[in-house]
Amino acid sequence: MGVDVRRPKPLDTHPGEEILAWARSQLEIARSILDNPGGGLLFATQTIGQVRSGLAERDEARWSEVVGLLGRAEDAAVHREFVTARKLLDDAAAGIG
Secondary structure, three states: OOOOOOOOOOOOOOOOOHHHHHHHHHHHHHHHHOOOOOOHHHHHHHHHHHHHHHHHHHHOOOOHHHHHHHHHHHHHHHOOOHHHHHHHHHHHHHHHO
């Protein structure tokens, strides 16, 4: 079994409102591993960034507040301000609904 490298593969973009369940789930995972040793911070910040990008790409105007909260949460996490990062993730999740 080989790998097909002839063209880009379609992206799984979570059609319609499915993106909301995906975003909430991803943020829950990120929140739970934020300060875990062994790569938790790296995975969590990547996950926060993916959710931020996904929402911004889907509808920047609709998600601007949540995207801002996620950017601040990502920054707080990188600076190891875990309490602040978790609070911002909670606020972002509430904004998603």
